[in-house]
Amino acid sequence: MPEQLPPDDPVTSRPMAGLVLISVFVLMLTVSWSLYDEFYGLRPWRKYQAEFSSAYSNYLDKEYKQRRADEQKFYATPQYLKLLADVKAATDAARAKDQEIGQQIDLLDRQRAAMTDSFTTSRGLVGSLTYQLEQISEKDKSGKESKLKELNDAKAQTFDVAWPVEGGKIEQDKFNYDKLNGLFVSIMQAKAKLVAQRGDVDQPAKNAQDKLNEYVKEQLPGLASKDLFSLSQSMKSLDIHIRQINVNPTGTSLNNLGGAGLVDRCQSCHLGTDPLVVPVTMTLTKADLGLAKNNDAPFTSHPDPDMMKYHPLEKFGCSPCHGGNGRALDTVEKGHGRYEHWLWPLYYKENFNAGCQQCHASDMVTEHAPVLNRAKTLYREKGCIGCHRFQGFDNQDEELVSARQAITQLDNQKQDDRLQIAQLNKKGDTAPDNEAANRYYTEATNLTVTMSGMDAKIEQLDRRSANLLREIKKVGPDLKEVRMKIHKEWIPNWLKHTHEWRPTTKMPQFRLQDDEIQAISAYIWNSAIAGPELPKQMPGNAANGKVLFEERGCEACHSIGEGPNMVGGDFAANLSRVGEKDNYDYLVRWILNPRTRTRPYSPFEHKDLGPEDYAKHNLPFVFDLDHSRSPNDGHEMIVQQMTVMPSLRLTVEDARDIASYLETQKHADASFPAADFMDNPSPETMQHGKELIQHYGCAGCHEISGLEDEGRIGTELTNEGSKPIERLDFALLTEDAKLGVQPDGKKSPRGEWYDLKGFFDTKLSDPAIFDRGKYKPDPMDRLRMPKPNVTKDDIDALTTFLLGSTDPTLPQEYMYKPADQRAAIQKGWWLVTKYNCIGCHQIGIGQRSVLMGLPQFQAENKQNLPPVLTSEGARVSPDWLKAFLANPALSTTDVNRNGVRSYLQVRMPTFFLSDDEIRTLVSFFQAMSSQPQPYIPQKIEPITTAEKEMARDLFTSTAAPCLKCHATGDPGHDKSAIAPNFLFAKERLQPGWTERWITNPALIAPGTAMPSGLFKRDGDRWVFSGPVPSSFKGYAGDHANLLVRYMFELTPEEQRALMGRTPSGGGSGGAGK
């Protein structure tokens, strides 16, 4: 028993007030916390908007002050004052008349007001009675009559009207229905007339005011001070609220958000992108707002306002292009969608072009998306496409298969139809009556006609297949001909040291062990075709070869020189060490015509045909584009090398010179270890080599004997950007990726990289990295992807491309698949880039060709550049263009020259384009210049004899010695010619373009040698701006037009006659003026 008892029962006596107080206090504290969280914690955009409001209104105030000062100064300029005085004078002049008309209109208005009450009452009554009358049946004669009487009484009823008249007086009058109706009509007519009159009277004043406004707009562009002031006022009292864009395309889901469509609230923080806040004519930068460059306040306006024109906010919102969670506003991370559960995070800065790819996947070239364009070029040129299929990307092989399937299907259909025709005829023969018989016979006849239509279709498909066979190209060289082309020892060395030997090569570095290299080399060497033997070539002049190499335009695609000395394009191989590996004889043949094949390949028979196959059929061993069918079975064969390199139509001497020059391109100490293992390898080695080549997908880029039908070995990448992260194998790096540790052990600057971007970036920089730590004793189990030869920027570009290549979540109508002329442009770019037309030509406005950057085409040598093609579709006739593209020499015999610009050393090569490719290119140029298709030539007025004489005078005047620069076909003269022969004009040019050209060539091709200002504007015609020949006296026609018409009728005889009249070539002609 305890000794001391507590005095009171603890249950009843223990005080609890303190505890209750504390707990209530705690509760109040949490309630206030939750209120704060509700209004500020979860709404960080409030703070941003408040900050923006003050920063932006400060900026606007500053701008306003500046602008006001500018305006004050401007309002004092005499030009402005004069225009202002003009306005005042014109207004004053019209004032008296204006006021007079105004008074008349006022009277009419008062009259109408006075009668309105009576008129509406009367009209209502009459209208209602008329309706009642119409409703009475015709039979009820008496009823009808009484109603008619009622109606007439109503019409006769008069109303008291206080009628205003001129002089401000008012007359009391009585009007009935007809009178009121008549008055109403006449008042309205009179008023309309007066208003028109007043418009005429005020016109001069209005014109003066327009002129003033236009002048102000011209001199002081941008927002006026009063606009700036009101904008600033509204920003000072900025209403802080969620700013959102709602896009609700019908029946679609955006970003898988379901039928609710798209809601983007980005502008709640990024206020500068709201056109209501920053007008589209303004731009807002951090510097404007007085923010440091590293301040991450999201206030600037959209950096590419041009882009916003094509992609209006109300249709596209923000997140479809940029990614991110447009609805989230709690935190920056949530809004940008950079958290585990948001599948469409904001693209990083270096990848923001990915947003373009989603809709522009069908484009090879997308404006405003340089990173994406670079990626697509890389994807093709680095040979990614050799292993990784990509929907719509160089898929001629697939098209070929489907064309062949379509043919088979049509053949089957025809067979079925034939049976049906026989059946129908039989039914007709046994039909009970003539009518039925005829019905059967007609049906049978219709079917035969349908069948003949199918034949046309089959014919086209056949041609298409033949074309496709020609269009399929390989990224890498043909390995069937290595025995003729390459020094044996070079091959294993190349496989081992790909990127060291040629640091700019497209070929990726494979992870091969020495025995694998030996097996592959042995297979390639021994499977290659051996003959027929190449003809032996005489040595050429290397010095001349160098000149030719630089002049003919080889460097538009190829570069030469190593490291910092490298000059030329990167479309094709760097040729600095070609001399170490290539056989001279083969090189000569290659330069003469790279498409020359030693043996044709028959895809149907799966073999290369040789002279023996032709001999069996008593045929000479001749195969080319005109003899492309197999002698054995008549199937189309591949008769050309599958390279995009064109023929430059050189003479064999020139080819030898260039080849000799290239043979000098080598390192002095070049030598390769002996490779005896490549001779007589065992069948096992050969088999192993073949398996390795299949395993590594070499045949994706190279033609290799026995592996012509190999498919692409890699993953299809069309929808790679939509791949769930779980499907990407980070292997043993998974944890590191989640912890943000890079493979090199350093902390990743952007933290966790367990996402698509992290995978693509890492995979592209080292594809083998995901094998790290894996136990794979058999090399065939290792990751196959070779290391691509790419820079950091290339990797960013390719990652961008892959991130954007998604299974489209956007509605179909957002996809850029135009149905109009732009489709031809879209399609054309694939070809233009395939054959690197832009290596030599400028095709898009602002685009620079490779040649434009080369040292040999600078300053006055710019005139040696190939023509600018920005207006090609408007310039030339498409019919001519077709012929030119097929044969740029425009001749079958004299081919060592350019067809049009024979004076240019740069050679327009022969690409051996297929008909479909020519069609695509012509359509492309037509569409680029907004030319309708099919082409119908413009009519030209025939030239009269008198005009002809005048034109001759002008043509040969000292002020316009046209023939001084333009070629004539006379070899002596053409040496100094720098412009095409006029004789081409008729077939080649379009008259409209020609006229625009001769009046102002600099508008079309800035920097052209053709002088601008030959003509000046005189009223609505062009007249020659030099001293006009005397024969032009009194001629009222257009001089430029006359010249064009003459040009289009020029004959060789006429031209020769002109030559005699031309002032001497060295004269002080006006061409340079």
Place this chain on the structure above:
Amino acid sequence: MNWHQIWEVASAPDNVPIVALLFLVPFYVWYAFRQALANDRLIDKLSADPALAKTEHRKTEPWNPKWEREVHTWPYLMRVELVAAVLVTALLMVWSITLSAPLEEPSNPNVTMNPAKAPWYFLGLQEMLVYFDPWIAGVIMPTLIIVGLMVVPYIDANPLGNGYYTYKQRKFAIWTFLFGFIGLWVLMIVIGTFIRGPGWMWFWPGQTWDAQRVEFAVNRNVDQIFGINGSWIVHFMPAANASYAPILARIIFGIFPLALYFIVAGYLVHRMLLLTDFSKKIFKRMTLLQMMTMELFLILMLSLPVKILLRLLLRIKYVWVTPWFSI
């Protein structure tokens, strides 16, 4: 050791209740036992002096004769409850402000999450799926749990210990509860949360949850261990049905270990019920039906840990295999 892993699991907003459970369950067990033992001491004192029992308030605190025998609910109980309600409300508010419910990505039927886990309160059931076939673990066992809890008042023949904490008077009930709730239910939730990783594999704390992990484990049925293939039964069957022999043999064979378990477990449970004089006294108060019901449920409850041990230690998949269900 990968402490990041365990931190990630423990800090996930979904797992807050489980982390709390880890601390709250032991605390309240301790707290209940403290009160129960204090009461037991009082019971000892009062039963030693029956006179005292007439005047005592049966309170564990030292007694004062001036104290009221009873006190009112209002305000003496209600005010305590008010403070508790206020504090819990505050706690819930702080919880909801600081931890937002995670909204995950749209489901993708082609990619299921790994590991895919049930809500925390069902993790015990999910863990049971490892040891039984879905019929047993998902339907029979949960039904038995509910029915078992329902029969408790009907089989409880112990009149003591109602309305106050006591250990001495309800040892059997308390141990059964601790075994069933903490030993099975809570433990399996903790295992399901912290131990089961990708592929529902067993990861000790500190091990990385590696989705690539490969484990070799062969679980066999008891009949496979004994090589039962029906070769002896086929002689007694019509030739046409010979192919059913292995199935039939397995069914017949499986009954034996199961029966053995029931006999052994029944014996042990029965022995346990008669362990002390007190329990013998209670046992005598029970009807046969009450006794049978209680023993049946105890045997079934015991089968769960037995099966878990069989699986984890002896790699036994099923004891009794039939074409319809397996145990």
